[in-house]
Amino acid sequence: xxxxxxxxxxxxxxxxxxxxxxxxxxxxxxxxxxxxxxxxxxxxxxxxxxxxxxxxxxxxxxxxxxxxxxxxxxxxxxxxxxxxxxxxxxxxxxxxxxxxxxxxxxxxxxxxxxxxxxxxxxxxxxxxxxxxxxxxxxxxxxxxxxxxxxxxxxxxxxxxxxxxxxxxxxxxxxxxxxxxxxxxxxxxxxxxxxxxxxxxxxxxxxxxxxxxxxxxxxxxxxxxxxxxxxxxxxxxxxxxxxxxxxxxxxxxxxxxxxxxxxxxxxxxxxxxxxxxxxxxxxxxxxxxxxxxxxxxxxxxxxxxxxxxxxxxxxxx
Amino acid sequence: xxxxxxxxxxxxxxxxxxxxxxxxxxxxxxxxxxxxxxxxxxxxxxxxxxxxxxxxxxxxxxxxxxxxxxxxxxxxxxxxxxxxxxxxxxxxxxxxxxxxxxxxxxxxxxxxxxxxxxxxxxxxxxxxxxxxxxxxxxxxxxxxxxxxxxxxxxxxxxxxxxxxxxxxxxxxxxxxxxxxxxxxxxxxxxxxxxxxxxxxxxxxxxxxxxxxxxxxxxxxxxxxxxxxxxxxxxxxxxxxxxxxxxxxxxxxxxxxxxxxxxxxxxxxxxxxxxxxxxxxxxxxxxxxxxxxxxxxxxxxxxxxxxxxxxxxxxxxxxxxxxxxxxxxxxxxxxxxxxxxxxxxxxxxxxxxxxxxxxxxxxxxxxxxxxxxxxxxxxxxxxxxxxxxxxxxxxxxxxxxxxxxxxxxxxxxxxxxxxxxxxxxxxx
Numbered sequence: 001x002x003x004x005x006x007x008x009x010x011x012x013x014x015x016x017x018x019x020x021x022x023x024x025x026x027x028x029x030x031x032x033x034x035x036x037x038x039x040x041x042x043x044x045x046x047x048x049x050x051x052x053x054x055x056x057x058x059x060x061x062x063x064x065x066x067x068x069x070x071x072x073x074x075x076x077x078x079x080x081x082x083x084x085x086x087x088x089x090x091x092x093x094x095x096x097x098x099x100x101x102x103x104x105x106x107x108x109x110x111x112x113x114x115x116x117x118x119x120x121x122x123x124x125x126x127x128x129x130x131x132x133x134x135x136x137x138x139x140x141x142x143x144x145x146x147x148x149x150x151x152x153x154x155x156x157x158x159x160x161x162x163x164x165x166x167x168x169x170x171x172x173x174x175x176x177x178x179x180x181x182x183x184x185x186x187x188x189x190x191x192x193x194x195x196x197x198x199x200x201x202x203x204x205x206x207x208x209x210x211x212x213x214x215x216x217x218x219x220x221x222x223x224x225x226x227x228x229x230x231x232x233x234x235x236x237x238x239x240x241x242x243x244x245x246x247x248x249x250x251x252x253x254x255x256x257x258x259x260x261x262x263x264x265x266x267x268x269x270x271x272x273x274x275x276x277x278x279x280x281x282x283x284x285x286x287x288x289x290x291x292x293x294x295x296x297x298x299x300x301x302x303x304x305x306x307x308x309x310x311x312x313x314x315x316x
Numbered sequence: 317x318x319x320x321x322x323x324x325x326x327x328x329x330x331x332x333x334x335x336x337x338x339x340x341x342x343x344x345x346x347x348x349x350x351x352x353x354x355x356x357x358x359x360x361x362x363x364x365x366x367x368x369x370x371x372x373x374x375x376x377x378x379x380x381x382x383x384x385x386x387x388x389x390x391x392x393x394x395x396x397x398x399x400x401x402x403x404x405x406x407x408x409x410x411x412x413x414x415x416x417x418x419x420x421x422x423x424x425x426x427x428x429x430x431x432x433x434x435x436x437x438x439x440x441x442x443x444x445x446x447x448x449x450x451x452x453x454x455x456x457x458x459x460x461x462x463x464x465x466x467x468x469x470x471x472x473x474x475x476x477x478x479x480x481x482x483x484x485x486x487x488x489x490x491x492x493x494x495x496x497x498x499x500x501x502x503x504x505x506x507x508x509x510x511x512x513x514x515x516x517x518x519x520x521x522x523x524x525x526x527x528x529x530x531x532x533x534x535x536x537x538x539x540x541x542x543x544x545x546x547x548x549x550x551x552x553x554x555x556x557x558x559x560x561x562x563x564x565x566x567x568x569x570x571x572x573x574x575x576x577x578x579x580x581x582x583x584x585x586x587x588x589x590x591x592x593x594x595x596x597x598x599x600x601x602x603x604x605x606x607x608x609x610x611x612x613x614x615x616x617x618x619x620x621x622x623x624x625x626x627x628x629x630x631x632x633x634x635x636x637x638x639x640x641x642x643x644x645x646x647x648x649x650x651x652x653x654x655x656x657x658x659x660x661x662x663x664x665x666x667x668x669x670x671x672x673x674x675x676x677x678x679x680x681x682x683x684x685x686x687x688x689x690x691x692x693x694x695x696x697x698x699x700x701x702x703x704x705x706x707x708x709x710x711x712x713x714x715x716x717x718x719x720x721x722x723x724x725x726x727x728x729x730x731x732x733x734x735x736x737x738x739x740x741x742x743x
Contacts, residue, residue, distance in 0.1 A: 012520065091636055111638030112522035113592030132640065134522030169522060196525055197516025 002155045006312045007119045007126040008304055011176040019144070019177060026145050026296070026303035033069070033299055037109065040071030042306050046313065048072040048102040051093070052129070053109040058294065059129050059138075063106045066301035070309075072104070075160060094121040103313070107131070112169075125308045133167050139268055140173035142300040144181065146293050147218055150264055154238035155182035156249055160212050160259070162188050162251060163222035163276050166195040166238075170268045175203050182316060188212035189249060192238040209249060213258040220266040221251045221277040242275050252278040256287065264289050318438045321349040321695070321738030322365050325358060328452035329699065333376065334672035335680075335688035346695040349738030353691055369699055372732055373667070375734055377409025377677040377696035378653060379687040381576055382552055382624035384474070384645075385411070385442075386716075387433065388426075389418025394629035394716045396430075400437035402649040403716025404742035407698030407731040408625070410679070410686055411440050411649075415447040416474030422458045423534045424466035431467050439734075439741045441696075443469045443684070448478055448487050448498055457487050458693060460494050469682045470550065472499035475599060475628070475645075479505040481537055488538075488547030497548040497574075497682050502534040503600055511640040513586050513601040521592070523639060526601055532558035538707035539566045539573060550681065551575040553626050555600045557610025564619045574681055575619070578626035579655035580646055580721055582611040593636060594635045594642035595710065596721040598628075601644075612664050615673060622678035623670075625652040629717030647717035651708055653700060655722065657729035660702075667702070695738040 013068035032039065050060050060076060067074040073256040088096075090109075097105060098121075105124040107115040112132030119126040120165075132135040148154055159178050165187045166176045175185045179202040187198060188206040199205055213219060224245060239245050246252075256265065265277075265287040273279045282288055324346040332339050344354035345361065360366060380403070386394030403411055413430055415421030421430065427444045434442025446468030447458045453473075460471055467632045471491055478500060487498050507530035512518040514525025535551055539562060542549050546574055554560055554575045566573045580588075580598055583603045588596035596602060614620040628645025635642050656674060659665040665673075679687020686696070710723040733743035 089633070089636075090638065091408040109638065109639050113640075114638040117593050117636070117638055132522050132638070133524075161417070166504065172522060195519040196514045196527075197519050 006308065008137055008308065009116050009119060009126065009128045011137045011140050011173045012135070016180050018177055019141070022141055022300070022303050022307060023145050023148060025306060026141065026300040027149070029218040029302040030145070030296060030299035038069045040069070042070040043067060043072035044074045046266050046309065047101070048074045048104040048106065049097060049102045050074065050076045051097070052077070053114070054130070056108055056130070058231070058297070059108065062294070062297040063129060063301050065302045067104070069298070070305055072301055072305070077276055079286070090117060091121055094118050097124065098122050104308065108289045125312045127304060127308070129164065130169055132169065134169050135146060135173045136169040136210055137173050138297070138301055138304055139170050140177040141304070142293055142296040143174055143266060143268070144177055145296045145300055146266065146289050147264065149296070150289065153218060154178065156184070158184045158186065158215055159218040159220065160188060160216045161188045161220045161222065162209070162212070163249060164193045164224050165189050165198065165222070167225065168222050174220065175201055179203065186212050186216070190239060192293065209255045210258050213255060216259040216263050218264045218266060219251060219259055223268065223270065224272055224276045246275055250274070250276055250278060251281050253280055256281055263287060266290060270296070318739060321346070322740070323347045323361070323363055324367060324735070324738070324740070325361060325364045326367045326369045326374055327373035328700065329372050331355065332668060332671050333689035334668055334676040337668065337714060339668060344697070346735065348737045349695055351689060351691055351693050351695050354689060367733065372699050372701050374697060374699050375671045376676045376679070376687045376689050377698050377734065378407045378650065379410040379679040379709065380408045380625045380627070380652065381622050381678045382413040382578070383411050383416065383627035383649065384414045384417070384629065385627070386629050387417065390629070393631050393634070396433045396442070397437055398432070398501070398716040399627070399629070399649060400439040400550045402713065402717070404439045404736070405714035406625070406650045406652050406733060406735045407700060407734050408649060409440060409698070409734065409736050410443060410697040413494070414444060414467060414474035415445045415472065416452040416476060420447045420452040421445065421468070422450050422452070422463070424459070424462045427463055427466040427468050434734050438739065439542045439736050445469060445474070445499065446471045448473045449483065452476060453478055454483060457483070457490055460491050460496055464494050464496055464525040469500050469684065470497040472552070473500055473501070477501045477503050477505050477508070477534060481541065483540060485541045485545060488541055488549065489545040492545060492737040495683070497550050499552055500534065500536070500538055502554065503550045504530040504533045511597065511601070512589055513603045515586055515604060517586055528556045528603055528607060529558060531556045531600060532562060535559045535562045539571060542573060544573055548572040553578045553581065553600060553624065554614070554620065555581040555603050555611065556607045558662065560610055560614040562620055564614070565684070567619065574621040576622040576678070577611050577620050577622045578624050578648060580681065582608060582615060583655050583658065584608070584721060589639070590641040594637065594639055595646065595719050595723060597639060597644045598646055598721070599644035612659065615659070616665060616669070619694050620673070621681060623652070623656055623673040624678070625649050627717070630719040632705040635719055645719065646721045647713060647715070647719045649715065650713045651720060651722055653698070653731060654706070654708070654729045657702060658727060661728055695735050697735040698731060699728055699733040699743070700731045702729050704728065706730050
């Protein structure tokens with residue numbers, strides 16, 4: 001029994017042993033993928049539906065590849081071409097998918113908790129591929145795998161997550177996973193982008209890049225969504241300009257120099273070059289593992305699919 | 317239209333009338349829809365239905381000062397008829413109804429229509445609130461004089477705060493001329509865009525937060541406006557300790573302020589929204605445990621004047637949505653008494669204090685005179701078995717609205733009978 005329950009809705013509730021075994025399995029899939037072989041028996045005759053209510057290229061493609069490499073029939077249901085845009089509710093969609101006997105449902109939605117709601121109503125195993133500001137568990141797993149491959153461990157590493165923590169599901173899944181695996185997690189950003197009560201999860205909060213990056217093993221930059229700068233219904237943007245943001249919080253070579261000399265630079269993508277990360281840093285092969293994150297994404301998703309399949313369908 | 321009320325003798329009940337502090341075991345005699353006499357023993361008067369109420373509590377019919385009944389405009393959620401059934405099952409005989417329907421209660425004819433619709437059920441008195449602003453949209457004050465004459469008990473924009481300080485000042489000031497109270501949903505609107513109380517839990521769930529101070533801010537502002545205008549304010553469903561502290565201090569200074577709260581705020585805290593349970597999504601949101609404790613303290617020390625159902629009917633389509641998109645609000649009529657009694661069983665409130673918060677105290681706000689037992693008064697009564705247990709279950713509650721945050725909760729205290737003007741309407 002590797003995963004509690006039949007779904008993967010978040011990192012919350014996964015214990016370190018489960019996380020380690022998922023990472024171990026993902027590691028073996030990473031090697032298999034590099035060898036060019038596949039294991040099409042794992043999900044043979046199973047149907048995986050990618051149900052994406054939000055645009056995504058990277059995550060959807062990654063799940064599609066992972067499913068296909070394990071032998072599943074993969075169907076993509078982007079929202080813009082489905083009946084959801086004609087007013088069908090989330091639960092109508094769930095009923096439809098049930099009627100189609102879908103086995104695995106990969107869901108991305110703009111609202112926190114939407115995959116949890118679907119999981120109550122569908123027979124399929126549900127994988128959260130990002131819900132609102134809540135969680136993005138496979139991203140955290142692939143980040144952890146990437147770090148572990150370079151450092152050989154997670155325990156006692158200093159990991160710094162930079163930028164828009166408040167609106168980031170990647171940040172939540174990451175600090176949950178990394179703190180439970182023994183990392184020291186720091187978050188850094190302007191106070192308007194740091195969510196309430198985050199210290200309660202074993203994270204230290206910084207507002208200055210120099211102190212935040214001091215001695216860091218890993219520096220993760222988060223995408224700054226441009227709508228955060230626009231005036232919203234509460235009367236103002238959360239930051240005044242991209243220029244000011246980059247000056248104080250953008251990851252450039254000078255700020256990166258505060259970290260350990262061999263620090264890893266990560267980004268969940270897609271990047272805003274010149275906003276949260278400078279091109280010199282993103283493309284610096286001595287530090288940047290951003291492309292490897294994408295590669296590990298496929299391996300991690302294969303491991304998650306394999307694990308859920310064992311749990312739900314009783315495959316070997 | 318209805319059967320005439322039967323003459324009834326309720327025997328051996330613990331009769332509790334918070335208005336006078338009366339608490340004795342005895343009989344109560346209903347004749348021609350009124351309370352003929354109570355206390356002691358009246359034998360077996362000829363032609364009377366006799367009800368053995370030994371071991372039960374007989375109190376005034378509950379007075380609920382805050383409910384939305386779905387009509388007009390939201391009949392898919394609840395109708396006055398279905399809400400009246402739920403009210404009767406909850407021991408409630410008087411319901412003050414919020415004005416933010418479609419259309420809003422901003423016209424004298426609508427006030428009269430609502431009151432008549434209550435009478436037509438034979439189960440409840442409806443006391444309509446008038447709109448504080450036309451259409452309850454917070455632009456211009458409504459016709460308080462005409463609305464009051466038609467029977468509006470006070471003025472409010474219902475589930476919406478009167479956000480503009482200038483408008484609130486005008487409302488308090490103008491209402492004062494008619495001796496009317498402004499009822500405020502105390503929540504600073506520009507901070508109220510979230511889905512849950514702002515906290516580490518909301519952060520973890522990825523839900524936009526509403527800071528608890530949004531309540532105290534509007535309370536503080538409005539208290540100052542009351543001092544400025546000499547008007548009267550009532551704060552609805554107060555949910556935070558900070559707001560209660562302000563109200564407590566204001567009362568001590570002699571300011572014209574009263575307030576109420578609803579069972580979720582003294583019985584539940586923010587943990588109830590775990591697993592994205594949208595039935596526990598309320599407005600104001602469920603707060604931290606220390607605020608829940610502060611609300612209990614506010615009930616116990618008298619700072620809070622009334623417990624209301626805050627009945628906000630929602631149907632499945634309003635609630636079976638991702639949390640942030642789901643409509644806030646809880647069904648409350650049928651569970652008002654039982655959740656309040658949980659505080660009596662828990663030793664936090666006396667039976668007398670709890671029943672006062674449900675009957676006499678709300679029944680004397682806004683210049684009302686109801687919620688008491690007295691000779692010659694209409695026989696609006698609630699008889700309940702204080703220790704009998706039942707299970708609150710969404711799906712089997714009386715009335716249409718099944719959106720209870722107390723689903724699955726075992727409670728003690730069940731209504732055995734409800735009388736409206738001498739007619740037995742429940743049990």
